[in-house]
Amino acid sequence: MNVAFDQTDPKSIESYAKKLEGKSLRGTLLNKGVPVSVVNDRDRGNFGSLLERHYFELPVNNESVPDFTRAGVELKATPVKRLKNGNLVSKERLVFGMIDFMKIHKEEFETSAFLSKNALVLLVFYLHEQKVNVLDYIVQLARLWGIPETDLPIIKNDWEKIVTKVRKGKAHEIMSGDTLYLEACTKAANNKARRPQPFSDETAKPRALALKARYMSELFRQLSEKKKWESPDVEPIVKSIREYSSGKTFENIVIERFRPFLGLPVSEIRKKLGLALESKQKDEFAWVARAILGVKTKHIEEFEKAGVVMKTIQLKKSGMPKEDMSFPIFRYNEIINEKWDIAENNDTEIEAELKQHLEQRFFFVVFRCEDVCKKPEERILEKVMFWNMPEQDLEDHARKVWEETIKRINTGKAHQLTKKSEDPVVHVRPHAKNGADTIPTPKNGMLVKKCFWLDKKYIQKQVRS
DNA sequence: GCATGATCATGC
DNA sequence: GCATGATCATGC
Numbered sequence: 001m002n003v004a005f006d007q008t009d010p011k012s013i014e015s016y017a018k019k020l021e022g023k024s025l026r027g028t029l030l031n032k033g034v035p036v037s038v039v040n041d042r043d044r045g046n047f048g049s050l051l052e053r054h055y056f057e058l059p060v061n062n063e064s065v066p067d068f069t070r071a072g073v074e075l076k077a078t079p080v081k082r083l084k085n086g087n088l089v090s091k092e093r094l095v096f097g098m099i100d101f102m103k104i105h106k107e108e109f110e111t112s113a114f115l116s117k118n119a120l121v122l123l124v125f126y127l128h129e130q131k132v133n134v135l136d137y138i139v140q141l142a143r144l145w146g147i148p149e150t151d152l153p154i155i156k157n158d159w160e161k162i163v164t165k166v167r168k169g170k171a172h173e174i175m176s177g178d179t180l181y182l183e184a185c186t187k188a189a190n191n192k193a194r195r196p197q198p199f200s201d202e203t204a205k206p207r208a209l210a211l212k213a214r215y216m217s218e219l220f221r222q223l224s225e226k227k228k229w230e231s232p233d234v235e236p237i238v239k240s241i242r243e244y245s246s247g248k249t250f251e252n253i254v255i256e257r258f259r260p261f262l263g264l265p266v267s268e269i270r271k272k273l274g275l276a277l278e279s280k281q282k283d284e285f286a287w288v289a290r291a292i293l294g295v296k297t298k299h300i301e302e303f304e305k306a307g308v309v310m311k312t313i314q315l316k317k318s319g320m321p322k323e324d325m326s327f328p329i330f331r332y333n334e335i336i337n338e339k340w341d342i343a344e345n346n347d348t349e350i351e352a353e354l355k356q357h358l359e360q361r362f363f364f365v366v367f368r369c370e371d372v373c374k375k376p377e378e379r380i381l382e383k384v385m386f387w388n389m390p391e392q393d394l395e396d397h398a399r400k401v402w403e404e405t406i407k408r409i410n411t412g413k414a415h416q417l418t419k420k421s422e423d424p425v426v427h428v429r430p431h432a433k434n435g436a437d438t439i440p441t442p443k444n445g446m447l448v449k450k451c452f453w454l455d456k457k458y459i460q461k462q463v464r465s
Numbered sequence: 466g467c468a469t470g471a472t473c474a475t476g477c
Numbered sequence: 478g479c480a481t482g483a484t485c486a487t488g489c
Contacts, residue, residue: 283474283482283483323482326482419468419469427468429470432471435470437472437479
């Protein structure tokens with residue numbers, strides 16, 4: 001029997017967990033009298049189960065009830081990692097239970113297995129570091145957490161999108177990119193595993209419900225912030241949950257904000273919004289879009305949490321985008337070590353950055369030039385849409401070009417990467433300050449910085465549909 | 466007119 | 478100093 005905390009009281013459990021903040025498991029467990037042999041030998045490689053068994057001394061529990069059964073609290077340990085700029089972000093998504101396709105279609109969100117098990121979660125964030133023993137990871141933060149009221153409508157809608165696909169016999173078409181905060185991520189020992197679904201003969205990849213890594217990062221940032229009011233330049237679009245009344249989804253709300261402005265020239269939109277009549281900013285269209293959304297900051301809270309990337313697109317009179325769409329530059333010496341598919345809980349493999357970018361959900365804000373594209377104020381706001389890259393394009397184009405890029409860099413052909421004429425969707429082009437803005441390559445010395453681009457003809461097709 | 470390579474402007 | 482979003486310039 002554990003006397004360190006009250007098994008029935010969530011607050012008591014949280015206080016006990018908070019004692020770990022700033023500490024690692026090694027010393028804590030040894031102080032608790034857990035034998036060295038046990039600490040060292042069991043559950044190596046899994047921080048969560050060490051925590052569960054030896055710190056909280058919970059019985060092994062794979063049932064549909066929360067780990068701290070009497071308090072109704074579910075325990076979740078989750079890693080953060082340090083970026084090159086020093087910021088801490090979530091290392092991975094927070095995975096809840098597997099989706100049982102044969103059962104979930106009968107559930108309602110409010111009484112779902114997901115919600116009943118995870119109504120109250122004890123989150124333990126620890127800092128994962130390469131080549132450091134799991135016993136020496138430092139706990140950053142331990143906090144009781146429940147889905148906040150403001151996030152509930154989005155999470156509910158995410159859950160319903162996933163379940164709707166199951167009900168339509170389309171479990172095999174579920175993608176992480178379908179949803180905003182909660183996703184149905186693939187979860188299987190190997191890539192070939194498939195499970196049956198109730199309304200189709202097609203089998204589907206096994207999937208689990210999870211909060212996206214981006215959501216977890218934003219959550220971690222908010223929880224670690226000592227002074228909320230000094231919060232950085234992030235503002236939500238939806239200021240009151242009353243806006244979700246009558247079954248409106250977040251995406252409905254966003255699109256409705258734009259409706260009064262569709263078909264108007266930028267000058268008119270500026271006037272209506274009370275903005276300065278002209279801007280010399282290169283991202284002036286993005287600022288107009290944010291103003292329409294009612295956000296005064298550079299970052300949008302819901303978009304940050306969901307990993308939605310807003311892109312403004314300028315169409316010529318013909319409907320063809322003026323430009324291809326660029327992504328961040330890659331480093332020749334680093335991209336060659338990336339993997340497209342990485343095994344779960346794998347600390348050594350690095351997932352392809354291109355894949356991470358293209359799997360995000362996009363929000364396109366499309367402007368069109370009436371005549372010549374000279375004056376920005378005369379461009380018309382044509383349409384807005386959420387978009388994901390279809391899985392087939394990811395596989396057949398993005399992945400292929402990425403593989404080819406690595407192959408050429410490795411064979412001394414880093415100066416001749418996939419041209420626009422070689423692939424209709426993704427190509428590689430310079431993206432540098434000038435010709436002298438170079439970085440090292442494995443076999444070709446210093447070369448100009450380059451990045452992947454999405455072809456404007458491809459963008460046009462996507463925007464038109 | 467378009468592919469390709471190159472560069473600008475701004476903010477952090 | 479560098480990333481990022483946005484474009485320009487040239488030659489076929």
